[in-house]
Amino acid sequence: MNNIKTMSNEADLAIKKANSFIAYRPRSISEVENKLLLSFNENVVKNVICNLKEQDILNDLRFAKLWVTSRCLSNQKSTQYIKYELKQKGISNENIEVALSEVDNDENAYNAGAKKIKALSNLPKEISEKKLESFLRRKGFNLSTTKSTIKKLLEENE
Template identity: 35%
Template sequence: MPGRIGSTPAHVPPDAGGGDLEPDPVEIAREMALRRLEMRDYSRAELAAYLVRRGAEPEVVDQVLTRLESVGLVDDARFARSWVDSRRRTKQLSQRALAQELRAKKVDAEVIESALARDDEVDGEGERQLALQACRARASRVHGLEHEVAFRRLAGALARKGFETSTVVSVVTQVLEELGGGREGNDDF
């Protein structure tokens, strides 16, 4: 198949140099993986999917990724911890949302559980504080809206971050009370 890793490039004549110029598919896949890893950490499954999309054979991908794991360049546990730290800091996501993202990246369930257990926001109060912080950050956007509209918008934002319904209701109610000066049902924040 033309263009696949391991096929003779179109610009190299088949008889040039006695046939020893056939590119090594393992070396090509390794170089692609290393270039990808220069940007950020990736899970093994993400790199495998990338290499297969780029034309590497599954056996070659497995060989390359096994070698990269053995030298510590691919490490799903490190990737998961880094992902949790980054997404917590930048997106203020809940434990549930973080787990869902890592599952989508095909990280093993035990690795996900371990990464989330190391997270300093893991307890219920930590989640509530994170939700409160996220809600307060968005509160200025609902200033002047009717109470129900403001509630819906803030609740929707927190729900998309994966927070539990009870946490969402409690936090949004608290923030709207803070905005309204403690007056329940204030239509003009």
Template identity: 30%
Template sequence: MENVITAIEAQKRNRQRVNVSLDGEFAFSLDRLTAAWLKPGRKLTAEEINRLQEQDDAESAHTRALHFLSFRSRSVQEMRDYLTRKGCSPELSSAVLVRLEEEGYLNDTRFCREWVENRNAFRPRGVSLIKAELRQKGIANETIESTLAQADLQESELALKAARRVAGRYTALPQETFRLRLGAFLQRRGFSYGVVSSVLNHIWNETQNSTHGQDTL
């Protein structure tokens, strides 16, 4: 059985989509690109209609994925989870993921490297916590280990960087309270006890020297 296209009209609220009428009645909506080859008077079989709707679903999912990527880079697993939440079937999600990888929008190795660089530059934390974050995002252990090896992160330097950013909050506190507060902060950032202990001594001495220097001015 065939149906005749009787109208193709742009939607008022979304000019990138069109409403398609068959035999004088609204039938479905499509992305303008998907509907580009359709003309009033053309006949469509049920199979062609199903194929058009599948293509439209794929384009809509791809558009959603690009919007999701506009905020920051994503891992493959993050994108798969997002598409699932948006109601995409496993088959559709897989097809969109393949397309995004081919287009260069998804790359777990690049994502892993950028995540490590971002953490190092803006939110320093211990290697163990970085690993946990990346595993949570579905990054393979081999990729994580390779990326961290190339980054050659020094935990003591990262801990010092993290501590210096917040130490000013605690400089007026007694030494014991200072160590407890700053130590808890560093442990929450994934640094080991040994690294935290060493950094606390270093930072305490820094703050005291700074305070004494100001007192002599």
């Protein structure tokens, strides 16, 4: 009897900890699970995760879509970069593909480059080209996307 109360108290504590962890920003199931495993045993964590999934508090597809929207709008990262981040957060390939299905990588590169080229407008063309290329590559865009974006932006700004 005492053992059951302890399990119940532990589960309540785990749920509180999970809810406070989720309150800061949306989290993937894997992130919450890893956080809880630092403080609670595996059975309690499994039950809490199951409970949160049933209540639709944890949903990896919704999390992936929110993450993609956030990364595309605020940071203008490439789909490859976002895919890597989502894998790190324990999101399945299937959910990643669904979340990225509506993202136009070329458009992201263009938007990121258009913003940056304004800041580089007072530099010589060769230097601004190199800086723009480095900037886009750091955002995770491949070489062909980077080159075509730079070409398009330079044509528009001449």
